[in-house]
Amino acid sequence: MRNEDTATERRHHVATAGATDFLTETHLEGQEHGxxxxxxxxxxxxxxxPAVSRMAQRMARRGLVKREGACGLALTEQGLRIAMRALRKRRIFEVFLVRQLGYGWHEVYPVAAPVSNTLDDELVERMYQRLGHPARCPHGDPxxxxxxxxxxxxxxxLSELGEGERGVIGRIGSHDSEMLRYLNSIGIRPGVxxxxVARAPFSGPLRARLGEGDHAYDQALGVELASRVWVEPASAFA
Structure with missing residues (x-):
């Protein structure tokens, strides 16, 4: 009997984790693309x-999402609360992986995303306290x-900046492992x-000077990569 109860609990957890992932990714997609x-x-x-459509219908019945137009979706207030709680846990855990376990900032997403929702709330808050109340995840997201x-x-x-404009890399808007690995290899990371220094016309590549002083160097980036790099005023990055 206990085995049956455990199996039921496991199925319930998977369903809950799946719903949380759905709400979290819905929020992130809306944040990135409007x-x-x-x-x-x-x-x-x-x-x-079709699987997303079925999940959206289930989430709508639970009052967590609502339709926007023919093919659009938006979170309700309750759905947004769940998504924000999940993002908090994921991002705190990502910081923990980097600072305490030695992961690279570009390596943590595939490690944290599948398990962060399973972590006990109190455990995550203790991590947060021990880490000194970090304001951002390793990718620069608040x-x-x-x-x-x-x-x-x-x-x-970065793709929108003109020649001579400057700032600090605030966050990287991608969780693609290969893209993050490449960006890290060429020195594109939060805080830089x-x-x-130059832009080619007609949506051509740009050249950015990374770093300052004697350690600065130029790096070419295509528009697609540059569109994933978000730049903030130096005063805003902390």
């Missing part, structure tokens, strides 16, 4: 569009407060100061 298309959400979750509030500093995509 609206949430079901096909784009399917790509983020690595499932088929960590939501316990009340779900989130301080999003002003930023612009930069200045755009």
């Amino acid at each position: 609206r949430v298309a079901l096909r784009a959400l399917a790509g983020r979750l690595s499932v088929s569009p 960590i939501p407060g316990l009340d779900g509030s989130i301080a999003q500093p002003p930023s612009r995509a 100061p930069l200045m755009v």
Whole structure:
């Protein structure tokens, strides 16, 4: 009998974790693109569009999401609270992996994402205390407060900056492992100061000067990569 109970609890946990992932990715997709298309959400979750549509219907019945237009989706207030709580746990755990276990900032997402929702709330808060109340995850994204509030500093995509404009890399808007590994290998990471020194016309590549003083160097970036690098005023990055 106990084995049956355990199996039931395990199925319930998986369903809950799946719903939390759905809500979290819905929020992130809306944050990055302004609206949430079901096909784009399917790509983020690595499932088929019909599977996302079925999940959206279940979440709507639970009052966690609502439809926007023919193919759009938005979180309700309750759904947003769940997503913010999950993001807080994930991002705190990512900081823990980097500072305490020696992971690279570009390595933590695939480690943290599958397990962070399973962590005990009190355990995560103790991590947060021990880590000194970090404000951001290793990718530069702000960590939501316990009340779900989130301080999003002003930023612009590197692809939008003109020649001579400068700032500090605030966050990297991607969780693609290969992309993050490449960006890290060329010195593109949160906290690095930069200045755009040249831009090719017609959406061509740009050249950014990374770092300052004697250690500065120039690095070329295509528009696609540059659009994932978010730059903040130096005063905003902490």
